[in-house]
Every structure is written in structure tokens, then in C-alpha cells.
Amino acid sequence: MRRVAVIGVGDTKFGELWDxxxxxxxxxxxxxAVEDAKISAEMIDAVFVGNMSAGxxxxxxxxxxxxxxxxxxxxxxxxxxxxEAAGASGGLALRQGFMxxxxxxxxxxxxxxxxxxxxxxxxxxxxxxxxxxxxEWETELGATFASLHAxxxxxxxxxxxxxxxxxxxxxxxxxxxxxxxxxxxFQREINRDVVLRSPLVAxxxxxxxxxxxxxxxxxxxxxxxxxxxxxxxxxVEIIGSGQASDTLALHHRRDILTMDATRIAAKKAFKxxxxxxxDVQLAEVHDNFTISEILAIEDLGFFKKGEGGKATxxxxxxxxxxxxxxxSGGLKARGDPIGATGLAQAVEVVTQLRxxxxxxxxxxxxxxxxxxxxxTGATVIVHIFRRS
Amino acid sequence: MATAPRFWRQNPSRYNLIGIKCNSCGxxxxxxxxxxxxxxxxxxxxxxxxxFKGEGAIFSFSEVHEGIDEKATLxxxxxxxxxxxxxxxxxxxxxxCDACDLKIGARVRTVLRKLSEEGSAGVxxxxxxxxxxxxxxE
Numbered sequence: 156m157r158r159v160a161v162i163g164v165g166d167t168k169f170g171e172l173w174d175x176x177x178x179x180x181x182x183x184x185x186x187x188a189v190e191d192a193k194i195s196a197e198m199i200d201a202v203f204v205g206n207m208s209a210g211x212x213x214x215x216x217x218x219x220x221x222x223x224x225x226x227x228x229x230x231x232x233x234x235x236x237x238x239e240a241a242g243a244s245g246g247l248a249l250r251q252g253f254m255x256x257x258x259x260x261x262x263x264x265x266x267x268x269x270x271x272x273x274x275x276x277x278x279x280x281x282x283x284x285x286x287x288x289x290x291e292w293e294t295e296l297g298a299t300f301a302s303l304h305a306x307x308x309x310x311x312x313x314x315x316x317x318x319x320x321x322x323x324x325x326x327x328x329x330x331x332x333x334x335x336x337x338x339x340x341f342q343r344e345i346n347r348d349v350v351l352r353s354p355l356v357a358x359x360x361x362x363x364x365x366x367x368x369x370x371x372x373x374x375x376x377x378x379x380x381x382x383x384x385x386x387x388x389x390x391v392e393i394i395g396s397g398q399a400s401d402t403l404a405l406h407h408r409r410d411i412l413t414m415d416a417t418r419i420a421a422k423k424a425f426k427x428x429x430x431x432x433x434d435v436q437l438a439e440v441h442d443n444f445t446i447s448e449i450l451a452i453e454d455l456g457f458f459k460k461g462e463g464g465k466a467t468x469x470x471x472x473x474x475x476x477x478x479x480x481x482x483s484g485g486l487k488a489r490g491d492p493i494g495a496t497g498l499a500q501a502v503e504v505v506t507q508l509r510x511x512x513x514x515x516x517x518x519x520x521x522x523x524x525x526x527x528x529x530x531t532g533a534t535v536i537v538h539i540f541r542r543s
Numbered sequence: 544m545a546t547a548p549r550f551w552r553q554n555p556s557r558y559n560l561i562g563i564k565c566n567s568c569g570x571x572x573x574x575x576x577x578x579x580x581x582x583x584x585x586x587x588x589x590x591x592x593x594x595f596k597g598e599g600a601i602f603s604f605s606e607v608h609e610g611i612d613e614k615a616t617l618x619x620x621x622x623x624x625x626x627x628x629x630x631x632x633x634x635x636x637x638x639x640c641d642a643c644d645l646k647i648g649a650r651v652r653t654v655l656r657k658l659s660e661e662g663s664a665g666v667x668x669x670x671x672x673x674x675x676x677x678x679x680x681e
Contacts (some may be wrong), residue, residue: 281609290551292574295658296670302622305605315646358606406624406632453647
């Protein structure tokens with residue numbers, strides 16, 4: 156297998172992008188990544204697009220060809236593939252691109268992710284997001300996507316003594332990071348009270364425990380590491396990639412408080428990278444709900460099971476903590492345009508490893524990790540990046 | 544929301560709590576599966592239907608304030624993950640119970656109730672919900 160580098164990154168602002176269509180934002184992010192890589196369109200061998208549900212959000216399927224078309228690549232007739240794994244669609248698209256370059260099949264690959272969620276009502280958006288869990292045995296019986304995470308949160312509090320305040324601290328930290336990110340959907344700091352006084356969504360989770368609906372897109376350009384220096388001064392290598400699956404329904408998991416797919420995906424990625432958790436300085440993890448970040452930092456092996464809440468409360472996951480978690484603001488503050496999220500995580504980690512993250516820059520960052528989850532944990536993708 | 548045929552296909556299990564038992568490892572599953580995830584190929588031909596009693600204990604629960612679809616009119620409502628006495632966990636609504644009464648570990652049983660309907664004159668879908676099991680002395 157060939158070693159693979161990221162030579163370009165690009166993204167849109169996340170949020171309510173009323174003036175832009177799905178294809179507009181997809182192309183904006185893709186072009187920015189191509190500009191950043193200093194390549195030209197005819198050099199692109201293949202495109203992968205992560206997208207969860209364009210069919211239901213904008214009634215448009217066949218997204219791979221659409222994006223290649225509006226990127227001006229129709230006459231080049233390159234392979235264009237849409238990839239779906241609910242919330243992990245973007246991370247999975249990145250992994251497909253990584254495998255395509257590593258295998259030698261393609262040299263220059265653009266991987267994008269996009270979702271246009273704001274064209275539908277809040278209720279429609281909730282229903283579409285619920286389709287990431289088991290429609291027949293969870294949703295139709297009354298479980299919303301948020302309530303499934305509420306079940307995890309209440310049980311985590313019951314078994315490990317995680318507090319309501321510690322959940323709030325995840326949101327407070329991520330909003331603080333988001334306030335330093337000009338691309339974030341929410342750029343205002345909040346405090347515990349704001350979270351604890353926000354309306355209930357699914358007890359014990361409140362509005363400020365949940366990531367928002369968002370429009371947005373993000374993209375990266377990949378090539379073999381051996382060629383990377385031709386294009387950019389600071390290539391970032393993808394040194395580990397792991398993917399794992401689990402039961403679709405939360406109630407069938409071995410343990411609802413441990414995302415086994417996270418553990419397995421991380422184990423595979425770390426093994427391939429030849430690194431351990433202590434070698435990582437920052438991670439973008441899938442905080443679609445505050446409780447999700449606590450599970451993630453435990454199951455990725457950064458903290459012991461049950462200690463994620465305390466670690467957050469103690470500031471160990473802050474920008475200046477022992478491992479900076481969600482420096483972009485995470486899904487919570489940077490926003491969560493579902494298919495784009497996995498790529499936005501990669502864009503943030505590459506930006507950090509290049510040392511150009513501005514006010515939110517993590518000092519001496521050389522290794523970063525991304526963690527992208529589909530559903531309540533039925534698909535997990537982990538990537539590890541290193542400045543080369 | 545699902546259409547009538549999609550609901551009807553699940554009715555035998557939803558109405559009667561029919562799952563399966565794997566006679567290779569002895570584990571029980573709900574809803575039915577063709578293959579035991581523990582035994583894989585060894586389970587072929589060794590899976591038989593099992594009717595669950597519908598009693599169990601609350602494993603976790605939530606009071607849902609932001610509903611989806613037609614359940615929006617019933618807000619807030621309670622959702623719980625319940626560990627059935629035969630082993631598997633299932634998810635559903637809890638009724639006849641205030642949030643303050645509900646505790647992890649509390650005993651519940653399933654009852655057949657209306658889940659949803661396709662508009663005011665449409666097909667009504669039924670399935671299981673949970674009710675608390677009261678202490679007989681009360």
C-alpha cells in the first residue's frame with residue numbers, strides 16, 4: 156500500500172446558508188480544496204462525496220455525478236461516487252478516497268462532504284435524522300434520535316455518576332472553541348446556566364446538549380505521500396484509518412455506554428499508525444450530543460470508562476488541556492451538516508497540524524485524530540493524521 | 544412515516560412479542576433474526592420462534608419534549624429501554640406513569656396500544672407500550 160497525504164483542504168461556513176444551494180456549497184468547498192492544493196481540474200482522477208440524505212433533504216439523488224458535473228469535470232468523465240453511512244458519511248468518503256490512493260488505483264482524489272438541511276422543516280429534519288437509527292424497532296415505537304442519546308446519558312449518570320453539569324461543560328467548551336472559529340455556526344461563548352436553563356429536548360438532554368441542523372460542505376484533496384511535496388510545503392499524512400460497525404438499534408448493543416465500533420475503529424487506526432493515545436495532541440470527535448463526546452473520549456482510549464465527564468469538567472479536554480477535543484467547536488458549535496461533518500473534522504485537524512489555526516491553534520500539534528459516527532454508533536470511522 | 548404494509552409485516556412480532564431462541568447457544572432475540580450473531584453458521588436450522596412474556600425492568604428512560612411526526616401532539620411522553628426477563632432489550636413508550644415515578648430498575652410489562660395513525664381517517668398502527676407493574680399490596 157502507498158502512503159497517502161492530504162494536500163488541500165476547503166470548507167464553507169456552516170449554518171443557515173439560505174442563498175446557496177446544495178451544489179453551490181459542494182462546489183465552494185471542493186474548489187477551495189483544489190485551490191489550496193494548487194492543482195488543476197484535469198489532474199483529478201476521482202471524486203468521492205459523503206452525503207446522508209439529499210434524497211429527502213432536497214429531493215435529489217445521484218449526488219456523485221451532480222457534484223462532478225458542477226465542478227466542471229463532466230467532460231473528463233472521471234469516476235464520481237456518493238458514499239452514505241448516516242452521520243459517518245463524510246468520514247467514510249474520506250476512507251474510500253484514502254483506500255483508492257493507497258491501493259494505487261488513483262493518484263489525485265478529491266473527497267467532499269455536503270448536506271443541505273435547512274430547506275426542510277425542523278420536524279422533517281428530525282425524521283430524516285431518525286432514519287439513522289432503526290426505523291422499525293426504535294423510531295416507530297416512539298424513540299427520537301435525541302431520546303436514544305438521552306437513554307445513554309441517563310444510564311451513564313446512573314452507572315458512573317456523570318453529572319448534568321459535566322454534560323453542560325462539553326457544550327461550554329465547544330462553544331468557546333467555536334467562538335475562535337470564523338467558520339463555526341455558533342461563535343458565542345455560553346456558560347453552564349445557559350445549557351441548564353435551555354428547553355428540554357429529551358430529558359436529561361436540553362437544546363444546548365444537541366448539535367444543530369446546518370447547511371455546509373467540506374473537502375480535502377489526497378495524493379500519494381511521495382508526490383505531495385510537489386504541491387504543498389506541509390503535507391499531512393493519513394497514517395491510520397479504521398472503520399467498524401455495530402447493531403443498528405441501540406438496545407441491541409453489548410453495552411450502551413461503550414461504543415464498541417469506536418473502540419474497534421480506533422484500535423485499527425492506532426495499530427496502523429504505530430502510535431498510542433498519548434501521542435495524539437488533538438481530536439475532532441462526534442459530539443452530536445454532549446453525552447456523545449463523553450463516550451467518545453472514553454472509547455477512543457483518552458480517558459478511562461466513566462471518567463469522561465470528570466475529565467471535561469477538569470479542563471483536560473480544553474484547547475490548553477492534555478488533549479484538545481473539538482478545537483473547531485465540534486458538531487455542537489461548528490455545526491453538523493451531516494455528510495460534511497466527517498470532512499470538516501479532517502479539515503480542522505489538517506489546519507491544526509499545518510499550524511495555521513489562528514486563535515484556536517494547539518501548540519506543537521503534530522498528530523491529530525478524527526472520529527465520525529453514524530446513527531447511535533452503528534458505523535464509526537477513525538482517522539489519524541501526522542504532519543510530515 | 545411508514546406505510547400500512549410496512550407496519551403490517553411487523554404485526555405478528557409487535558402484537559404478540561414473537562422473537563426467536565437460538566438452540567445452538569441458548570440466547571433469545573427480539574425481533575426475530577435469521578442468523579444468531581454469536582453462533583453464525585452453527586445457528587442455521589436451530590432457530591425457533593419464542594413468545595416473550597413482556598415483563599422486564601427499566602434499563603434507562605427519557606421524557607421526550609421534542610417529538611417527531613404525529614407523536615408531537617402527545618408531548619411530553621416517556622420512552623424507555625427495557626431489559627426483558629428473557630434477556631433482550633427493547634425500546635418503547637411508557638404510559639400510565641408520571642416521569643417522577645419512573646426509576647431505573649422499575650418493573651414494567653408490555654400492553655398493546657395505538658402507536659400512530661395515518662391522518663385522522665387513516666390506518667391506525669398498533670404495537671407495544673410499557674406500563675408499570677404495581678406492587679400487589681397497593
